[in-house]
Amino acid sequence: MPTLGNYLLLSAILFAIGTAGVFVRRNLITILLSIEIMLNAVNLTFVAFGRALGSADGQIIVFFVMTVAAAEAAVGLAIIIALFRHKESLNPDSFTALKW
Amino acid sequence: MLLLIPLLPFLGFLVNASFGRRLSKAAAGAVACAAMIGSFLVSAVAVWRLAALEPEARAIVQRVFTWISSGDFTVAFTLRVDPLSAVMILVVTGIGSLIHVYSTAYMHEESDSEFARYFSYLNLFAAFMLVLVLGSNFLVMFVGWEGVGLCSYLLIGFWYQKKSASDAGKKAFIVNRIGDFGFVLGVLLAFVRFGTVDFQEIGRAIAGLAPETTFGTLSLITLLLFVGATGKSAQIPLFVWLPDAMEGPTPVSALIHAATMVTAGVYMIGRNAALFSHTPLTLTVVAVIGTATALMAGTIGLVQNDIKRVLAYSTVSQLGYMFLAMGVGAYASGIFHLYTHAFFKALLFLGSGAVIHALAGEQDLRRMGGLRDKLPVTYWTFLVGALAIAGVPLLSGFFSKDEILFHAFASGHTILWIVGLLTSLLTAIYMFRLVFLAFHGPSPTALAAQVGPHAAEHQAPGTQHSAPSTQHTTPGTQHPGGHVHDAPPAMAWPLIVLAIGSIVAGYVGLPHVLGGSDWFARFLEPSFSGAVIGEAAEAAELELTLMAVSTFVAVSGIGIAMYFFLKHREAADGVAARFAGLHQVLQHKYYVDEIYDATIVQPVRIVSQEGLWKIVDVRVIDGTVNLVGRVVEGSSQELRRTQTGSVRAYAASLFLGVVLILGYYLWR
Numbered sequence: 103m104p105t106l107g108n109y110l111l112l113s114a115i116l117f118a119i120g121t122a123g124v125f126v127r128r129n130l131i132t133i134l135l136s137i138e139i140m141l142n143a144v145n146l147t148f149v150a151f152g153r154a155l156g157s158a159d160g161q162i163i164v165f166f167v168m169t170v171a172a173a174e175a176a177v178g179l180a181i182i183i184a185l186f187r188h189k190e191s192l193n194p195d196s197f198t199a200l201k202w
Numbered sequence: 203m204l205l206l207i208p209l210l211p212f213l214g215f216l217v218n219a220s221f222g223r224r225l226s227k228a229a230a231g232a233v234a235c236a237a238m239i240g241s242f243l244v245s246a247v248a249v250w251r252l253a254a255l256e257p258e259a260r261a262i263v264q265r266v267f268t269w270i271s272s273g274d275f276t277v278a279f280t281l282r283v284d285p286l287s288a289v290m291i292l293v294v295t296g297i298g299s300l301i302h303v304y305s306t307a308y309m310h311e312e313s314d315s316e317f318a319r320y321f322s323y324l325n326l327f328a329a330f331m332l333v334l335v336l337g338s339n340f341l342v343m344f345v346g347w348e349g350v351g352l353c354s355y356l357l358i359g360f361w362y363q364k365k366s367a368s369d370a371g372k373k374a375f376i377v378n379r380i381g382d383f384g385f386v387l388g389v390l391l392a393f394v395r396f397g398t399v400d401f402q403e404i405g406r407a408i409a410g411l412a413p414e415t416t417f418g419t420l421s422l423i424t425l426l427l428f429v430g431a432t433g434k435s436a437q438i439p440l441f442v443w444l445p446d447a448m449e450g451p452t453p454v455s456a457l458i459h460a461a462t463m464v465t466a467g468v469y470m471i472g473r474n475a476a477l478f479s480h481t482p483l484t485l486t487v488v489a490v491i492g493t494a495t496a497l498m499a500g501t502i503g504l505v506q507n508d509i510k511r512v513l514a515y516s517t518v519s520q521l522g523y524m525f526l527a528m529g530v531g532a533y534a535s536g537i538f539h540l541y542t543h544a545f546f547k548a549l550l551f552l553g554s555g556a557v558i559h560a561l562a563g564e565q566d567l568r569r570m571g572g573l574r575d576k577l578p579v580t581y582w583t584f585l586v587g588a589l590a591i592a593g594v595p596l597l598s599g600f601f602s603k604d605e606i607l608f609h610a611f612a613s614g615h616t617i618l619w620i621v622g623l624l625t626s627l628l629t630a631i632y633m634f635r636l637v638f639l640a641f642h643g644p645s646p647t648a649l650a651a652q653v654g655p656h657a658a659e660h661q662a663p664g665t666q667h668s669a670p671s672t673q674h675t676t677p678g679t680q681h682p683g684g685h686v687h688d689a690p691p692a693m694a695w696p697l698i699v700l701a702i703g704s705i706v707a708g709y710v711g712l713p714h715v716l717g718g719s720d721w722f723a724r725f726l727e728p729s730f731s732g733a734v735i736g737e738a739a740e741a742a743e744l745e746l747t748l749m750a751v752s753t754f755v756a757v758s759g760i761g762i763a764m765y766f767f768l769k770h771r772e773a774a775d776g777v778a779a780r781f782a783g784l785h786q787v788l789q790h791k792y793y794v795d796e797i798y799d800a801t802i803v804q805p806v807r808i809v810s811q812e813g814l815w816k817i818v819d820v821r822v823i824d825g826t827v828n829l830v831g832r833v834v835e836g837s838s839q840e841l842r843r844t845q846t847g848s849v850r851a852y853a854a855s856l857f858l859g860v861v862l863i864l865g866y867y868l869w870r
Contacts, residue, residue, distance in 0.1 A: 194849045198847035
């Protein structure tokens with residue numbers, strides 16, 4: 103029977119993987135996927151706490167997060183497509199026009 | 203009903219100020235005169251009702267609205283008529299009406315819109331003056347006090363294209379501001395001391411107190427109030443604005459700068475007689491300042507050559523008499539002189555206005571002469587006024603001035619009495635110098651030739667109007683060949699009425715020794731009930747002796763004037779040449795303006811220009827603002843480099859920030 107600590111540890115590992123992906127990868131789609139991993143790491147925390155405290159609040163919030171994540175993925179992908187059409191590239195470093 | 207008294211002129215002001223441009227001169231003048239005469243009639247009814255009351259209960263109060271209500275401090279806009287304010291409203295509306303009528307003729311050469319502007323100011327002045335005298339507490343009085351100052355400024359600078367006129371307006375306003383500052387401080391201190399600004403309540407509060415023989419709060423309050431009075435009533439050291447105020451139209455000088463507004467200071471002291479009589483120290487200051495002003499202005503008046511300036515100094519001098527009366531505790535006598543003075547001084551000013559009008563703007567006495575036959579109405583009425591002010595027996599000025607001198611002597615102020623008597627000699631001399639120079643003697647042959655160029659003084663303001671000047675007639679066509687004409691009916695009638703007033707006005711205060719009952723003083727008594735009235739010993743012999751002395755003085759003054767300015771004009775020049783130094787000092791009005799300029803105006807100007815402007819403003823204030831701008835610009839120049847445009851850099855800084863904040867909360 104896994105304890106709350108186990109769940110939190112797993113969540114922290116997933117979050118760290120996601121964060122590392124955002125910083126390390128040079129492909130916008132991969133970065134988006136990494137963000138999804140981070141979101142789901144947080145979801146896991148919510149559910150774990152909800153179960154440990156015997157409350158449904160955690161699960162309810164997870165549903166919210168999932169809906170928002172779906173919308174975010176749709177908008178994010180649309181932006182990525184628009185960017186790709188613009189520069190024929192998915193490398194975030196090629197989109198630095200918006201600076202001083 | 204009391205509200206109607208100031209409201210009618212105020213409505214007149216609103217009409218003329220809003221629609222004046224579209225009204226004809228006749229309509230604008232009619233509105234203004236109707237408002238004043240209406241106000242006079244209402245005042246007369248109010249005073250009639252007042253007189254019907256028991257002497258002790260003589261007061262009509264109307265609470266118009268609650269003005270300020272804050273905690274337990276309330277001030278109501280309350281109007282109150284008691285015998286003292288009754289005298290004032292009758293003088294203001296009565297003389298005011300006459301001067302309004304006179305003005306319709308005097309100002310006729312102005313364009314339509316200027317004419318309406320003039321009458322709107324004049325009505326506004328009357329409204330404020332009536333608020334001043336009807337207000338039952340210091341704050342309401344202060345509204346009027348400031349309002350009349352404003353109107354005085356507007357009317358002195360009425361011919362604003364003329365630099366001297368607009369300068370004179372500013373001078374009057376600024377000098378008055380100094381006095382008003384003292385007045386405000388006095389009112390505030392009175393509020394702190396008594397917890398109220400109502401005249402009646404202050405009077406009741408003071409009644410239980412012993413007179414303050416040493417310098418204390420009460421003395422400070424009254425001295426500050428007196429500073430306000432010296433500003434408004436042109437006493438030393440703030441009298442300098444009044445002679446310059448003669449730049450305004452002559453009827454304005456008559457109404458504001460002779461008959462009504464300048465007496466506000468005297469009225470204010472009378473209103474607070476209870477307070478002032480508790481501070482002998484202040485009363486002494488008032489009496490001494492009043493007497494000194496009377497003498498100083500009288501001596502200056504001797505050598506001035508501008509007909510209006512002579513009258514202006516004479517006004518200052520007569521106001522000094524009133525303050526002398528107030529200072530020796532003879533409040534009723536001071537108000538009595540105020541009342542008779544309003545008649546003869548308004549008459550003299552309007553008479554001089556008629557002379558100026560007839561000569562198309564000439565004001566210099568040296569270019570006048572022999573007008574007696576050409577301007578009979580003006581001459582005879584002017585002569586009455588001059589006799590009255592000189593204190594010739596049986597005219598109004600004699601009774602009032604004599605009463606003041608009698609009270610000064612009877613209360614033991616012998617020195618003040620002697621100076622007062624000397625001033626009364628001077629009064630007779632300068633007034634009759636004026637009469638003889640203007641109306642008697644040879645008519646200067648050059649006069650006709652000079653009417654042309656000097657007409658500019660009177661006409662200039664009108665002709666300088668760019669747009670409306672087209673309907674202006676040139677002086678030449680107005681007075682063909684420099685023809686000198688006597689006052690038109692609208693000017694002559696006020697002169698005649700005022701001349702009659704100057705003769706009979708004194709009889710309401712006929713003293714006991716001459717078989718009268720001194721009705722005026724008894725009428726005013728309830729207003730001064732809380733005051734310690736100067737002990738007027740019933741010494742009939744003394745009073746008669748003093749009367750004889752001042753009569754002798756007045757007549758000898760006229761005699762001296764006759765010798766020097768009628769019979770032997772060259773003798774006057776001889777005296778002037780022998781005392782050339784003194785003559786110079788007097789001609790330059792004791793160099794008071796020059797002294798003020800050197801000690802106050804120039805230092806203030808230099809400090810403002812060199813210090814406040816070029817250092818404090820340009821360097822300190824502007825410098826600080828520019829420094830802030832430069833710092834922001836410089837640091838932004840560097841900080842903008844952090845805006846790289848790289849999404850991952852932003853994400854990294856975001857992440858770092860979250861880690862730092864969380865870390866702080868976890869490990870603190």
